[in-house]
Amino acid sequence: MRSRPPPAAFGAPPGRRVPSILVSTAVPRSDSRSWSRTFDDLAGGWAQRQLWGHLGWQDIKQRYRRSVLGPIWITISMAVTAIALGILYAGLFGNDLAVQLPYILVGFIVWGFISGCILEGADVFIANEGLIKHLPSPLTVHVYRLIWRQTLLFAHNMIVYAVMLVVFPQPLTWTVLAALPAFALLMANGSWVALLLGVVTTRFRDLTPITQSIVQLMFFLTPIVWIYEDLVNSPNTAIAERARLAEFNPFLHFVEIIRRPLLGEDQHLRHWIVVLVITVVGWSLTLFVMRRYRSRVSYWV
Template sequence: MGRALDDLRVGWRQRQLWGHLGWQDIRQRYRRSVLGPIWITISMAVTAVALGILYAGLFGNALEDQLPYILVGFIVWAFISGCIIEGADVFIANEGLIKHLPAPISVHVYRLVWRQSLLFAHNLIVYAVMLLIFPQDLDWSSLLAIPAFVLIALNGAWVALFLGMASARFRDLNPIVGSIVQLTFFLTPIVWIYEDFLNSENPAIAERARWAEINPALHFIEFIRRPMLGQEQVWRHWYVVLAITVIGWLITLWALRRYRARVSYWV
């Protein structure tokens, strides 16, 4: 276990390395592009606006309620899904560096989370524009979005580390993860407002809506979206996220202790 923890500690100390690599990933992806990563922001904004208008009409909600809800949901989901999908490929994609660069394998996970954080920061431009068009009742409690994002990033790190090792050993896991993430998107209240169904006058609909609490992604979306929209905090989302964070890291540390040395052979 000491070596596993050392891998994480030494990898964290090499911030200059993975910070530079993460920034170069974005520059390389959008080389010779005028707008660069802003294209991701534009694409996400167009999709969110289109779905906001569509679902506002379908559910009979006001656009000023539906659109901010979807926009913030998309921003957070982009970070979460990026950590999961790219995390499953994190060691396979860095095969050359793992075999020739004497560095802890956690460096590649930190690089991934840092890259997703930069993209998240770019997407916050849409959030800022949304606040200008649809002002929200933000107060000091909205600053809870900062520790909420830190918790999401911590979970993104253990998910990428765990799935990265598992996918390096079992290559069929990659497409499975992609399919599960796509399915989870539809099961998570990103484009549909969870509380509308929960407070439905139809008892059957309200009862079925409570089953959505089983979905861990609901808690990860809600506990950061609510402060970003100036809504009252629901603390059970925090409790669930904290429990998942602790349990996830314990399992990942156990896997890192047993299989860290084998990653270079698996890739």
């Protein structure tokens, strides 16, 4: 029995073989993993800032849609928590409230931005599943939206900082302007963290609760409510040596490059060096992951 030849391609004369290159129109797999596609995604997402800027603002308005005070509740809840902890830890450590409370308050503001980028970054693509599948836009649009939303929350919380300066004046000088490049570095690191965690946790969903537990643990290991220099300069040698281990905590350096200028304290070069190194290494790793797995995110969500 003679075997039947394969059907001819559309438009080809019967019995004539069509080269496979004319039949297959799929984009080569290597092209989807090119560096140009990765950088195009970053640039394309930034170009759509009107979209993610509007969506980020709507996220906050939606959260407090039927509230009288609206987003001001963010500031009130943070201020109440910081004041309560400031009074508590000022009594525990025997510090003046005028020293302990501003330290905790600024630490809370900075930590709120850091933890928000990490926790929401872990779900940034999962939470936007519908938009990713139906809206043809770069993946970084959702990351820029997250960073913009966290920046708006940070700006709301800075209202408490302004009130604190009236109640507890700080020895501010022109060095307070160092907080601006410090926050820019914080935004840059929040972007790569959200991108990296977003891709990885989209593939491995069990990493989301693990990330939440780690962030909660790092809050207590980072000098947010306890003053780092008081423990390092403690006359108790054992306490001082244990406190120096906090230098291995990367969150310490991110908090200090912003908190120190906002409190009028001297800057330490080592904090900036550590943050810059983490920024370069983090973005290098993130770009590599984006190059290999960016095209798979829409299938994983």
